[in-house]
Amino acid sequence: MIEPSTHLRDKYALVGAGHSRLGKVPGVSAQGLLEEAMLNALDDAGLTTQDVDGLICRGPDEIYTFHQVMGERLGIDASFSTTLTNGGASQVMGVALAAMAIDAGMASCVLVGYGRDNWSRVHANKENHMRGSGRPQQMYGMEFGPEFGYYGAIAAHGFGAQRHMHDYGTTREQFGAISVAFRNHALNNPDAVMKKPLTMGDYLGGRMIVEPFSLFDCSLQTDAAGAVVVTSAERAKDLRQKPVLIKGFGTGNNISGWFNGNNMTHTGAIQSGKTAYAMAGVGPEDIDYAQIYDCFTYMVLVQLEDYGFCKKGEGGEFVASGALALDGAMPTNTSGGQLSEAHVEGMLQVVEGVRQLQGIYGPERQVPKAEIGLVSGHGGNTVCESTLILGAA
């Protein structure tokens, strides 16, 4: 039985956020991109590498102890550092871990970031391109998968989408409403990779990849990195930006497996959200915007349900109602998300979550009167979830 914890609420803050160039950035490594993002995040805060004593990061998963690689490149000795391996849930979890490390007296100023060179890897050779992956094949299972022609994260997520459609009558048009909404957001983000409008007709005409997902259900292949700086709310008062408080966080990892029980339609976001809401002392009705991990359209829909923004099974109607727009019931992925801005495995969701509360945008992108936001990370073969609830200082 988990006892709700509240002593961390509003005690730590995100004081800087940044990202690298986004999209096709040939000739730069994931490490180089992450340096670019980390320096931009430190600039945002008015800090330098010399102020950093904690480093939590992730890069290409086959690089051993990635935080050591980054520490050497940045010239940082850390009192606390590690590399996370919860897939797309790692980046949001990194922020939670930073707050925990500072609270435990193990660090005072923690850089959290993730960098990838996925577009370059996927386009490096024919074999990677066919597999649609920048990861070495050896990192995937060698039995109970490839022999059945089971490849890619798309198929695992597709199982969830198909079962949700079966159980609740969810439709492809409803998935399409997510793609269209995020593309509309991207058109107001000058850094977003996708620049052209997307209509429902375009969505429905997209070529089928792994049914029920077509081209526009899938996130982008991206070279990019993002980073944020975490320190105490007290110290944050003296820094450059308006601080963004960490009100609560949680994790929920259904590591008994995606195939187990009803995990495909009732995700780790249920537990992760419950923990985060309890720490923050808020509920879904208090959230002004959401930055939701969108590897595939379905994951947005099911997480919106699991965070309580609508009832279980009603995610399809919810997203089709226009809820995800800036003036909708739950403005979601206001930068365009991984479907239309760039795919940095949740790190850009954190960056956008912070910037909405820094209040730096014009009316075309700023969520009106934003005071509390929710950021989600999801990944690790579809079963790990992390949640952050952020608040204006």
Next chain:
Amino acid sequence: MSDDYAKAIPVPGPESLPFWEGAKNHQLMIQKCSDCEHHWFPPSTVCTGCGSRNIEWVASSGKGTVFSFVVFHRLYHKGWDGAIPYAVAVIELEEGARMLSNVIGVPVDEVKCDMPVEVIFEDATSDLSLPKFKPV
């Protein structure tokens, strides 16, 4: 049966050898707990239902339903050239265990969740048989 088989050949882990040996004999082997009767897959050395070490391998009836499925329209591996579109499914066996496989013997647009299926072994090479599922 052909030894110029172009699809991926599974590399069994030490715990899954009984599954692959069973498949060669056209038996669908899964694990069962001798204490709580729970059945599960993929293999491990502990009951995933109750934590007991008192476990055994048993032959499944091979009957079950499609829990969920996807249809591949894009080629990810050259061995599947000419086989597209094909259905990959999570099969729920009647004993309760779930496993990944293909649904064959039916057009992909007729595959549905909860559809009853039963195992059929495909002899891929002289050394490898794969359990696949066809509608009952």
